[in-house]
Structures are given as C-alpha cells and as structure tokens.
Amino acid sequence: MSAPILSLTGVGKTHGNVISLAGVDLAVRAGEVTCVLGDNGAGKSTLIGIISGNHAPTSGELAIDGETVRLTSPRHALERGIATVYQDLAVVPLMPIWRNFFLGQELTRGRGPLRRLDIARMREITRRELAGMGIDLRDVDQPIGTLSGGERQSVAIARAVYFGARILMLDEPTAALGVKQSAIVLRHIRRARERGLGVIFITHNPRHAMPVADRFLVLGRGRTIGSFPRAEASIERITALMAGGDELDELLEELDRD
Amino acid sequence: MSTATPTDERIHSRGLFERLFVRPEIGALAAAAVLFAVFASVSPVFTQPASLATILYGASTVGIMAVGVSLLMIGGEVDLSAGVAVTTSALTAALIAYWFGGNIWWGVGLSLVSALAVGALNGWLLTRTRLSSFIVTLASFFMLTGLNLGVTRMITGGVATPSIERAPGYELGRAIFASDVPVFGVNIKITVFYWIALVIIATWILRRTRVGNWIFASGGAPQAARAVGVPVRATKIGLYIGVGFCAWLLAMHQLFAFKTVQSGEGIGNEFLYIIAAVVGGCLMTGGYGSAIGAAIGALIYGMALKGVVYAEWSPDWLKFFLGAMLLAATVFNVYLQRRAARGRAR
Structure with a gap:
C-alpha cells in the first residue's frame, strides 16, 4: 500500500466545552476513495472544516506527505493540493461558467497595469475540460446558476481536478440531487480516482457510498465508530452503525409491538 | 433533453436582443433616453451645449462617488458614510492648511491618507466584527458627522473653514481639481473628465482583471469565493478604500471650487450615490451590476437636477422623482436578475 497523501492522527476539535470531534484517524491515498459517513451532528462538518483549512483542530495532527502542517485558510489548503467542493457553496450563481471555473486561479496575460484576464484561453480551457469530464455544455458564458445541481457539482469537480488537486473532498455532493444526477456525480468521483486523486466523499447515504468507496469511516457523536475497507462493508452494517446499532433495533422492536 | 445533434442547437435560442437584455445597465440606459427626450421636448434650453455641460457637471459630482459605491455594492456591501466622508476629507485638507499654514498641498496629501484610512477602517471593522455593513457604516456616518462639526468648531471656532484662497499652492490645486476645460468652445468642468476616467478604470477592473x-x-457568494481561495476580506477592505479615494477626489474639487468648507455638508448624499448605483443596475444583495450603469444612474440624476430648472418646474418634485426612479429601477433589476439566474433553462 502506498504512503498516504493526507493523514490525520487523533484529530479533535472542541468549541468551548462542546466536543465536536475527538480522536479521528484518517489516511487518504492516491487513487482511493474514502467515504466519511455519519448522521446529522456526527462531526462531518467539523472534519471538513479542519481538512479544508477553515478551522484548526484543537488536538491531533494533520500531515501532508508525512509532513505535519497547520492549514491556516482554504487558500493555504488549496496550495497544498486539497480542494473542497461544497454542496451549496460550490459556485457563484450569477457569474458565467468560465469565470466560476477559474475563480481564484484566473489566468492573466500582460504585465503591470495592463495585466488582464486571458478570457479567450479561459473560455477555451473551460469548454475543453468540461467536455473531457463528459459534461455536455451549452455555453460557457451563461451564468452557472442556470445549470442543474448535478452540473454545478460536476463543474466544481472538474475545476478541482484541472487545478491539480491531489485530494478532492466532496461535501454531500449528492444530497440534493435526483437519482440520475447523483449517478453522474458518482461517475465523476470514479474518474477523479482513476486520475490518481485521493477522494474524500462525505455523505449520509450509504447507497451512494457503496458503489465508489474503497474505505469507510463512520462517525457518530464526534467519534470514530467504524473504520474498515470495502471488503468488510455492507449497507446493512453501515446503516446500523450510523443509526446507533442496538438503539435502532430496540426502536424497531418497539414500533413492531405497537 | 435531446443531445443528439453535434452542433449544439440550444445555443442559438439566445438572440442579440436577449443578450442585450441581461446586461445590468440596459434599464438605466432606456430611462436616461426617455428622460432626455422629455426634457428636450419641454425645454429648448436643455439641449444647448452650455446646458449639457452643466448637466454633465452635476452628474459628475454624484458620478465620481457612484463609481466607488457601485463597485462596493457589487462586492455586496453599502457605505452610508460616503456622503459625510467627502466633507470629512475636504475639512481635513482645509483645517490642516489653516492650522499649520504653509502649502495647501500638505493638506491635500494628508487628506488623501485620511480618506483612504477611513475607508480601510470601515472595511476592517466590517470584516472583523462580521456585522452588516449597514450597521458599521451607519456608526461611522454618525461619528464622522460629529467629528466634522466638533473638530471644525474646535479649530476655527465656527461651522466653516476660512478661505484657502491665499494659501500657497492654491492656484495649482484649482487648476487640477476645479478648472474648466474648453471642448469645442464649451467649458466643461474637469470633474467630468475625472468621472469618465474613473468609470473606464472601474470597468476595466471589473471585466478584465x-x-x-x-x-x-x-x-455574489462570499462563502463559495472564500472556499476557492478568493481573498474576500482583502477585496472588501479594498473596495472601501476605493470609496475613500473617490470621496477624496470629490472633496478636493469642492475645496478648490468653493474655497471654504461647511462642516455640516454631505449628509444625505450617500443616498444619491446608492440611487445612482442601483438605478444603474447594481443589486443591493451584491454580485451584479456595472460601473457604466452607475454612471448612467448619475447622468439621470444630473438630467433630473438641471432638467427641472430648465423646464421651469418646481424643484420640490426632484426628490419624489428620484425616489420613484429608484423604485422602478429596483423592480426592474430584480426581474432582470431572476431572468439572468434562470437563463434559458427550461
């Protein structure tokens, strides 16, 4: 097994006296999809925040290529090769697709006060990259808000891949999508894996996790309640873990009795 | 759903007319044209070159500020202190010249520094406290208003600064900030050219950088922007500094044109700048608009301001008219925005 690109050791985060996350270990390798599962309040968002550079962990260590780092901002995380795609926050709806694609990493030409956006090249690359991801595109000048939810996620993924992300983290990319669009996004996740990216796929839906995941990390109440490879996973096992195992059984029995 | 044809047939559904109609400034342009036609037909004076120069001058005094304010609004914030900040900047230069004597350009220079600092402070407070810009700049609006009156009385004992006419460097300042430039025999105030230059620079920045x-x-989406590495905080602070620069430029014009500064001036003007920006297509919620639109908004203000005089109407109605324009423009803009967000998606 190759050395992990990103590894978390005993990572935790407390907000005042509330423990949001405690003792999480995670190793993400190139060409591997790690699914992070958990019910609401399990600590998924906190984990995303830590990996994306939005907030620092209060305990534990984060290492990239074996070197311990403190990520200070999303920009810093991006520079280290960690790209995050958020469910609703992936894009700026009123801006054209190509401006969204290059947002924060715009190509320019000329120098000094004449340094300007290389619009023709950015349009061309956007068109090409999206086509390469199998995204059927009408017009890169239309506001990205006119695309469907799945298409928007796809653009955000294509963007991360193009800009050389080594770790791609997806926050609930399929949560608001229909069946067909979810399938498209899952296909993009597979493509990203084939291109050698380490993918962190955060979801609360085991059915979406199963077809693409190589490893599973199940969180519950801020702690790791399961960490296992694909071979040991089943939808039943994950669902039971997420729902609190025994508690769920008890509840079901109770409902049966009524 | 049909994607069979390789030549994407869906692109052609967007005609020139429709493309034009999602531009933010189109509503303002139509309104300006109508307004021009109305005044031109009721008043023969309105279309004379000298009158047009006067209209442009009136428009430029709002337009210069509207450039900074429109960029700020596209960046998702407002600045209620923009009106009094102009007076603060003019007072700073005049009071420094009065207190220390010497060359007026010391005052001009230090006034620029303080105007930029006020802008930076607004922006910094906003991004630090994470309050809405309405609250932060409302606070700075009142603080600057009080400072203007208080400091002026403390230093001069009155409500206005003494004339700067005799200060060394005055003539140069007047030539740079308040002179007339003859164009085809018509004297046009230099502020008009500053205004046009600022609009061009702002448009360049918005579209090409x-x-x-x-x-x-x-x-448009600060969280998303931050997530992909856009320095949102620095951008917003920079926008407030831009407003500060515009305030300084207009203040220097007022200082050298009128020689003295009334410390109670400027209150309420911030709304004129906002009106110009909004009429010109900027959304209150940010992420949409243009500097050219704001310029057209300022031009509408200039036409209305002078038009009622040339048409010999009662100027009492000016504010009613401006309010009605704002309402109409906002309704239209929201409609345009929904349209743009929806696009041609079926």
Whole structure:
C-alpha cells in the first residue's frame, strides 16, 4: 500500500466545552476513495472544516506527505493540493461558467497595469475540460446558476481536478440531487480516482457510498465508530452503525409491538 | 433533453436582443433616453451645449462617488458614510492648511491618507466584527458627522473653514481639481473628465482583471469565493478604500471650487450615490451590476437636477422623482436578475 497523501492522527476539535470531534484517524491515498459517513451532528462538518483549512483542530495532527502542517485558510489548503467542493457553496450563481471555473486561479496575460484576464484561453480551457469530464455544455458564458445541481457539482469537480488537486473532498455532493444526477456525480468521483486523486466523499447515504468507496469511516457523536475497507462493508452494517446499532433495533422492536 | 445533434442547437435560442437584455445597465440606459427626450421636448434650453455641460457637471459630482459605491455594492456591501466622508476629507485638507499654514498641498496629501484610512477602517471593522455593513457604516456616518462639526468648531471656532484662497499652492490645486476645460468652445468642468476616467478604470477592473472577478464573487457568494481561495476580506477592505479615494477626489474639487468648507455638508448624499448605483443596475444583495450603469444612474440624476430648472418646474418634485426612479429601477433589476439566474433553462 502506498504512503498516504493526507493523514490525520487523533484529530479533535472542541468549541468551548462542546466536543465536536475527538480522536479521528484518517489516511487518504492516491487513487482511493474514502467515504466519511455519519448522521446529522456526527462531526462531518467539523472534519471538513479542519481538512479544508477553515478551522484548526484543537488536538491531533494533520500531515501532508508525512509532513505535519497547520492549514491556516482554504487558500493555504488549496496550495497544498486539497480542494473542497461544497454542496451549496460550490459556485457563484450569477457569474458565467468560465469565470466560476477559474475563480481564484484566473489566468492573466500582460504585465503591470495592463495585466488582464486571458478570457479567450479561459473560455477555451473551460469548454475543453468540461467536455473531457463528459459534461455536455451549452455555453460557457451563461451564468452557472442556470445549470442543474448535478452540473454545478460536476463543474466544481472538474475545476478541482484541472487545478491539480491531489485530494478532492466532496461535501454531500449528492444530497440534493435526483437519482440520475447523483449517478453522474458518482461517475465523476470514479474518474477523479482513476486520475490518481485521493477522494474524500462525505455523505449520509450509504447507497451512494457503496458503489465508489474503497474505505469507510463512520462517525457518530464526534467519534470514530467504524473504520474498515470495502471488503468488510455492507449497507446493512453501515446503516446500523450510523443509526446507533442496538438503539435502532430496540426502536424497531418497539414500533413492531405497537 | 435531446443531445443528439453535434452542433449544439440550444445555443442559438439566445438572440442579440436577449443578450442585450441581461446586461445590468440596459434599464438605466432606456430611462436616461426617455428622460432626455422629455426634457428636450419641454425645454429648448436643455439641449444647448452650455446646458449639457452643466448637466454633465452635476452628474459628475454624484458620478465620481457612484463609481466607488457601485463597485462596493457589487462586492455586496453599502457605505452610508460616503456622503459625510467627502466633507470629512475636504475639512481635513482645509483645517490642516489653516492650522499649520504653509502649502495647501500638505493638506491635500494628508487628506488623501485620511480618506483612504477611513475607508480601510470601515472595511476592517466590517470584516472583523462580521456585522452588516449597514450597521458599521451607519456608526461611522454618525461619528464622522460629529467629528466634522466638533473638530471644525474646535479649530476655527465656527461651522466653516476660512478661505484657502491665499494659501500657497492654491492656484495649482484649482487648476487640477476645479478648472474648466474648453471642448469645442464649451467649458466643461474637469470633474467630468475625472468621472469618465474613473468609470473606464472601474470597468476595466471589473471585466478584465482578477480583482474584478473577486469583487463579483465576494458579493455574489462570499462563502463559495472564500472556499476557492478568493481573498474576500482583502477585496472588501479594498473596495472601501476605493470609496475613500473617490470621496477624496470629490472633496478636493469642492475645496478648490468653493474655497471654504461647511462642516455640516454631505449628509444625505450617500443616498444619491446608492440611487445612482442601483438605478444603474447594481443589486443591493451584491454580485451584479456595472460601473457604466452607475454612471448612467448619475447622468439621470444630473438630467433630473438641471432638467427641472430648465423646464421651469418646481424643484420640490426632484426628490419624489428620484425616489420613484429608484423604485422602478429596483423592480426592474430584480426581474432582470431572476431572468439572468434562470437563463434559458427550461
């Protein structure tokens, strides 16, 4: 097994006296999809925040290529090769697709006060990259808000891949999508894996996790309640873990009795 | 759903007319044309070159500020202190000249520094406290208003600064900030040219530079922008500094044109700048608009301001008219925005 690109050791985060996350270990390798599962309040968002550079962990260590780092901002995380795609926050709806694609990493030409956006090249690359991801595109000048939810996620993924992300983290990319669009996004996740990216796929839906995941990390109440490879996973096992195992059984029995 | 044809048939559904109609400034342009036609037909004086120069001058005094304010609004914020900040800047220069004597250009220079600092402070407070810009700049609006009156009385004992006419460097300042430029025999105030230059620069920044991209993104979806590495905070602070610069430029014009500064001036003007920006297509919610639109908004203000005089109507109605324009423009803009967001998606 190759050395992990990103590894978390005993990572935790407390907000005042509330423990949001405690003792999480995670190793993400190139060409591997790690699914992070958990019910609401399990600590998924906190984990995303830590990996994306939005907030620092209060305990534990984060290492990239074996070197311990403190990520200070999303920009810093991006520079280290960690790209995050958020469910609703992936894009700026009123801006054209190509401006969204290059947002924060715009190509320019000329120098000094004449340094300007290389619009023709950015349009061309956007068109090409999206086509390469199998995204059927009408017009890169239309506001990205006119695309469907799945298409928007796809653009955000294509963007991360193009800009050389080594770790791609997806926050609930399929949560608001229909069946067909979810399938498209899952296909993009597979493509990203084939291109050698380490993918962190955060979801609360085991059915979406199963077809693409190589490893599973199940969180519950801020702690790791399961960490296992694909071979040991089943939808039943994950669902039971997420729902609190025994508690769920008890509840079901109770409902049966009524 | 049909994607069979390789030549994408869906692109052609967007005609020139429709493309034009999603531009933010189109509503303002139509309104300006109508307004011009109305005044031109009721008043023969209105279309004379000298009158047009006067209209442009009136428009430029709002337009210069509207450039900074429109960029700020595209970036998702407002500045209620923009009106009094102009007076603060003019007072700073005049009071420094009065207190220390010497060359007026010391005052001009230090006034620029303080105007930029006020802008930076507004922006910094906003990004630090994470309060809405309405509250932060409302506070600075009142503080600057009080400072203007208080400091002026403390230093001069009155409500206005003494004339700067005799200060060394005055003539140069007047030539740079308040002179007339003859164009085809018509004297046009130099502020008109500053205004046009600022609009061109702002448009260049918005459409052709990285910073422009960041401004739209910071206003349109700040969280998303931050997530992809846009320095949202720095962008917003920079926008407030831009407003500060515009305030300084207009203040220097007022200082050298009128020689003295009334410390109670400027209150309420911030709304004129906002009106110009909004009529010109800027959204209150940010992420949409243009500097050219704001310029057209300022032109509408200039036409209305002078038009009622040339048409010999009662100027009492000016404010009613401006309010009605604002309402109509906002309704239209929201409609346009929904349209743009929806696009041609079926």
